[in-house]
Amino acid sequence: MADRALVSTRKGLFVFRLTKQGWTIASSHFGGTPVTIALHDARDRAIYAALNHGHFGPKLHRSDDGGANWVEVATPAFPPGCEANPTLKQVWSLAAGGQPGTILAGGIPAGLFRSDDKGASWKLVDALWNVPERACWFGGGYDEAGVHSILSDPRDAKHITVAISCGGVWETKDAGAKWHLRTEGLYAAYMPPEQKFDSAIQDPHRMAQCGADPDVLWIQHHNGMFRSVNGGAQWSELSPPVSKFGFAVAAHPNDAGTAWFVPALSDERREPVDGRVVVNRTHDGGKSFETLTQGLPSEDAYDLVYRHGLDVDESGQRLVMGSTTGGLWFSSDSGDSWNISQARLPPIYAVTFA
Amino acid sequence: MEVDGATIGDALVSIFLKCPQARGYVLDEQGVLRKHVCIFLDGERLANDVALAAPLRKTSEIYVMQALSGG
Numbered sequence: 001m002a003d004r005a006l007v008s009t010r011k012g013l014f015v016f017r018l019t020k021q022g023w024t025i026a027s028s029h030f031g032g033t034p035v036t037i038a039l040h041d042a043r044d045r046a047i048y049a050a051l052n053h054g055h056f057g058p059k060l061h062r063s064d065d066g067g068a069n070w071v072e073v074a075t076p077a078f079p080p081g082c083e084a085n086p087t088l089k090q091v092w093s094l095a096a097g098g099q100p101g102t103i104l105a106g107g108i109p110a111g112l113f114r115s116d117d118k119g120a121s122w123k124l125v126d127a128l129w130n131v132p133e134r135a136c137w138f139g140g141g142y143d144e145a146g147v148h149s150i151l152s153d154p155r156d157a158k159h160i161t162v163a164i165s166c167g168g169v170w171e172t173k174d175a176g177a178k179w180h181l182r183t184e185g186l187y188a189a190y191m192p193p194e195q196k197f198d199s200a201i202q203d204p205h206r207m208a209q210c211g212a213d214p215d216v217l218w219i220q221h222h223n224g225m226f227r228s229v230n231g232g233a234q235w236s237e238l239s240p241p242v243s244k245f246g247f248a249v250a251a252h253p254n255d256a257g258t259a260w261f262v263p264a265l266s267d268e269r270r271e272p273v274d275g276r277v278v279v280n281r282t283h284d285g286g287k288s289f290e291t292l293t294q295g296l297p298s299e300d301a302y303d304l305v306y307r308h309g310l311d312v313d314e315s316g317q318r319l320v321m322g323s324t325t326g327g328l329w330f331s332s333d334s335g336d337s338w339n340i341s342q343a344r345l346p347p348i349y350a351v352t353f354a
Numbered sequence: 355m356e357v358d359g360a361t362i363g364d365a366l367v368s369i370f371l372k373c374p375q376a377r378g379y380v381l382d383e384q385g386v387l388r389k390h391v392c393i394f395l396d397g398e399r400l401a402n403d404v405a406l407a408a409p410l411r412k413t414s415e416i417y418v419m420q421a422l423s424g425g
Contacts, residue, residue, distance in 0.1 A: 055420040056379040077383035
């Protein structure tokens, strides 16, 4: 099971380690600087941290020695002459894909970028940026649309599925040359009725994949939870308790029926229902849910868990969850019980086991 | 640093040749001055949309500053 976690916050990156005293801060990096997302690439054990300086814009750093030393690598960037002359506002997602050393980055605005040299250089995936439907995309969470979920098929590196808020779910089977929308079954309650089922305006807040059964995908959408068993060709809505609204979802790496969601009250009130932080878990593909509460705040809590604020390790037993008010919880029993970190952290943007 | 240039943009290009990594901290990838970076020329703050084209004297002094941002 994982014994290290990377916690990306508004004021730096924190590396947590599991010790005899529990999960404690082993090191911190980039103090005072927003870190929007971090990635541990298990293939070469490199760690990537995406910074978003208030003054100097987004930057990307990599460590090859577990965080002891960092080097600034190239930042994904929209090339000159790119349609609409966009400027990258932040790196919103990072994923390992393809050969070792290949990294995919999702941005705001919603560009998908690829590096084949561990971040030394980046190339915009033009075909996705140039889809005609991009004209329909709009911001969800930030002013402009962004790529927040990148799923690289472990069976075939040319098969990539990304989710965009608000721009739908897109799939390529040829390493990015052609892209197709995969939103059948999703709907948008926030749009006029005529556009409810339009594909390119869907707002999947977060999309997760079962590693052992990559055709099984889960979405926490703006107005519901959905599951697909055919790689996104068809989505089925789930009926969870507490609330359909939320941002985060984590998929069990080995059990295609198990996933975790963190409900919140509504889009108009982005806070826990009744001041209680809970996690919804299903073991049967979303037919039924348990609401997990042990060790989580039971009253007066205003923690919101962002879309990258929940992760599960490769065993499916350990979970980590971080909130916008700096709450950080770990579970070692699949979410049955949680322990809060005593650290009083900055607002948490993203967590990941490493 | 002392550099030559007819405009602030020219002067910055000279600096970026010596220190390529600085470019992305001052300008975005489209060559626009970053929103929260501001430039003072001979003691006067310039608006971001005209700063790069501002002409220089031989002895002009340029400050590239961080504008206040966030908390």
